[in-house]
Amino acid sequence: MSNLLNSIRDHAEGISLKNIKKSYGTNTVIENLSIDIKAGEFIVILGPSGCGKSTTMNIIAGLEESDSGTIHIGDREVQDLEPKKRGCAMVFQNYALYPHMTVADNIGYSLKIQGLKKQQRRERVEEVAKVVSLGSYLERQPSELSGGQRQRVAIGRAIVREPSVLLFDEPLSNLDAKLRQEMRMELSQLHSRIGSTSIFVTHDQIEAMTLADRIIILNGGHLEQFDTPSKIYEKPASTFVANFIGSPAMNLFDMTPTTSVYMNDLEPDCIEENTIVGIRPEHIEISESHGELTTVKYMEDLGSHKVVTVVLTSGEELLVATQLGQYIQINNRIRIFFPAEKLHFFDKTTNKRKEINLKITVAE
Ligand SMILES: Nc1ncnc2c1ncn2[C@@H]1O[C@H](COP(=O)(O)OP(=O)(O)O)[C@@H](O)[C@H]1O
Ligand SMILES: [Mg+2]
Structure with missing residues (x-):
């Protein structure tokens, strides 16, 4: 296994949320959320639109502040740390790639900002490109890639920083059904190769059931169930879950x-x-x-x-x-x-x- 993969696996950390609350004015968005995620787990946050999935993820990443409660990543208490000190990397729905940069420059951009020398950058980028199967595409521009390949650039750009936690917010939402299915399989394989702790937000129960080690089901900012896909199908904890899972x-x-x-x-x-x-x-x-x-x-x-x-x-x-x-x-x-x-x-x-x-x- 490559050095990078070993290093990411070593960096993977558990996450613990305790009594997280968040309101916007009188609108309670997260009721009182306590969850423990193990290092290396693939967690999916599932629920209908507006139930607080992105807010939960943004609170973990530090893009939003909770009103109360604590967040631990590994043994670090992080709720008062700025985002870049938390060790989370995010992959968004629209990939947010730099359109005029090559794949190599997109992946290596954060290393450049960190001040890594050109040669070191090149080595890291090549290693990441291999992990996300883009080794022969390094000189292409995003416009010359398929949707799936762009998604892999976005993931490469996230893992190049060897994050403790990888966060995905509905990354497959604007793909067509067939490509979504292909990307699900790719993501699942990538996760087992990379071994990072991953949190994936979706409103799609099929994505949740197929990708997750465990699923967090939210309903109006309230935790309905946190369990494995099979437990959720076999023993739904509430009528909401019973109705939401299964087609x-x-x-x-x-x-x-x-x-x-x-x-x-x-x-x-x-x-x-x-x-x-x-x-x-x-x-x-x-x-x-x-x-x-x-x-x-x-x-x-x-x-x-x-x-x-x-x-x-x-x-x-x-x-x-x-x-x-x-x-x-x-x-x-x-x-x-x-x-x-x-x-x-x-x-x-x-x-x-x-x-x-x-x-x-x-x-x-
Ligand atoms: N910046 C904000 N100001 C006010 N309300 C917000 C803000 N961000 C999100 N909300 C509200 O919080 C709720 C949860 O939003 P969000 O976490 O984005 O839902 P989801 O990702 O599950 O669709 C929604 O009712 C949304 O309108
Ligand atoms: Mg959202």
Whole structure:
């Protein structure tokens, strides 16, 4: 492994936020955020537009000041340090490359500012270019590069300073769907090569699920859940997370006598009142033999499977994802069934997940 990569790995530091609060006037943007990030982790901050993702990142980088709370990077307390003393490097959505400079000069610019001699600069730039696979593009101008290559220049320019933390704010947002997917894979590979602590902001759940070691989900400046992608999918901590992660989204409905007939392997009294039940479209079973009748109202054919909207006898509508080869048409009456082990339960007042001891009736 190159010296640069070893050095970046050694520089990677954990980040700890404690009781971070931020308001603009009466608008509370960050409620009370405490999180611990490990050195070398790839963290994604996910949430809808305006939920405080960029603000959180800017507070870590020092581009914005929090109203209260502490920030540690490694064992340094940094909330009062100016940005350049924090050891963070940022990659932005528009890459912010210097259009009239070559790739080499773009990557090496911060070293020039630091006063590094030409020869040393050249060596570092060449090493970085190798890491981001731009070795043969050093003399090109940004206009002569693809979107993906420009993104790599921006990353090269960030890692040349051997930062403790790499910060990305929606860097893939203005790319088309195919390029986004390619860049996701590239970023993921780059991260495992570089090994820096990385924080990546996005509103795109697919980016979050595919890139992150752990995801921070924010909702209106409030932390909904901080966990691995699989935990977030399997055990969403709130109805917000349940609804935000997964495509199509989880079905959420009130537990009532009419909805409980679809859960006929459960003893009805085991579910408390004031409960919201969730089931993912891909976990609803379509069955000939058991389950209750519903009517197919609408259908989206996605090739590999269909997403069907069905109407329950109670009038509620649910999304059901079909398996390959299941033949269904609009206005069909189909039987559906919710397997007990695939159900999620939430408290209707707090919207928080609750675990219920399910009593399952044994088939005779
Ligand atoms: N400089 C500012 N002055 C006033 N309000 C701001 C400022 N920056 C951000 N906000 C508000 O803070 C909230 C969170 O913004 P931001 O962190 O940029 O959201 P996100 O990145 O999740 O889309 C928004 O309601 C936004 O309008
Ligand atoms: Mg933002």
